[in-house]
Amino acid sequence: xxxxxxxxxxxxxxxxNDKSIKCEQNLGHDTMYWYKQDSKKFLKIMFSYNNKExxxxxxxxxxxxxxxxxxxxxxxHINSLELGDSAVYFxxxxxxxxxxxxxxxxxxxxxxxxxxx
Amino acid sequence: xxxxxxxxxxxxxxxxxxxxxCNHSTISGTDYIHWYxxxxxxxxxxxxxxxxxxxxxxxxxxxIAEDRKxxxxxxxxxxxxxxxxYYCILRASILTGGGNKLTFGTGTQLKVEL
Numbered sequence: 736x737x738x739x740x741x742x743x744x745x746x747x748x749x750x751x752n753d754k755s756i757k758c759e760q761n762l763g764h765d766t767m768y769w770y771k772q773d774s775k776k777f778l779k780i781m782f783s784y785n786n787k788e789x790x791x792x793x794x795x796x797x798x799x800x801x802x803x804x805x806x807x808x809x810x811x812h813i814n815s816l817e818l819g820d821s822a823v824y825f826x827x828x829x830x831x832x833x834x835x836x837x838x839x840x841x842x843x844x845x846x847x848x849x850x851x852x
Numbered sequence: 853x854x855x856x857x858x859x860x861x862x863x864x865x866x867x868x869x870x871x872x873x874c875n876h877s878t879i880s881g882t883d884y885i886h887w888y889x890x891x892x893x894x895x896x897x898x899x900x901x902x903x904x905x906x907x908x909x910x911x912x913x914x915x916i917a918e919d920r921k922x923x924x925x926x927x928x929x930x931x932x933x934x935x936x937x938y939y940c941i942l943r944a945s946i947l948t949g950g951g952n953k954l955t956f957g958t959g960t961q962l963k964v965e966l
Contacts, residue, residue, distance in 0.1 A: 770956075777956070777958070778896065780954070780955070
């Protein structure tokens with residue numbers, strides 16, 4: 736079983752559309768993240784949730800809305816897609832902040848490549 | 853977040869050791885040094901982390917300078933499968949509100965040749 740799974744793997748859509756990317760982890764972790772990797776390969780954190788509570792929000796436009804129905808899932812909804820949203824989006828998870836050595840380690844999904852035309 | 857500096861790229865021959873350097877002169881006393889790697893078309897993968905002492909695991913070794921202003925990731929025998937971008941990252945201490953936030957730099961592209 737894949738530890739951190741994202742769907743879809745590829746997503747091609749038109750500007751102005753609304754789309755969602757789903758993420759699920761089966762590691763029993765309490766903390767989940769969304770990272771964005773742009774065309775220049777820079778990886779930037781967008782959001783982090785700890786047990787369904789938002790703990791990191793890195794100046795991301797309001798068009799991006801993460802939703803965590805439970806601690807095993809963190810979905811990313813994007814409204815009014817723009818060309819600049821084209822990127823690979825990575826979901827990740829880790830043990831809760833501060834809980835032993837495991838808290839240091841993030842497990843990433845394989846990524847979801849979003850292309851906005 | 854304290855910044856790290858890595859060479860843009862390095863080359864190695866298969867079966868030879870590889871030493872990937874990282875400078876982090878502004879590291880704070882409670883920052884952990886993490887290494888992740890990203891293989892082509894995959895998500896980042898944890899490699900190793902340490903605080904002050906050198907660390908070994910099944911993937912690699914981490915050598916940390918005594919003043920902690922630099923570190924070196926050591927792959928003992930590079931294989932073609934080790935070709936990836938290697939990121940050296942300072943994990944902000946939870947004591948300063950950093951939580952588990954990892955800030956990735958540009959990393960080092962490691963090329964492994966036969």
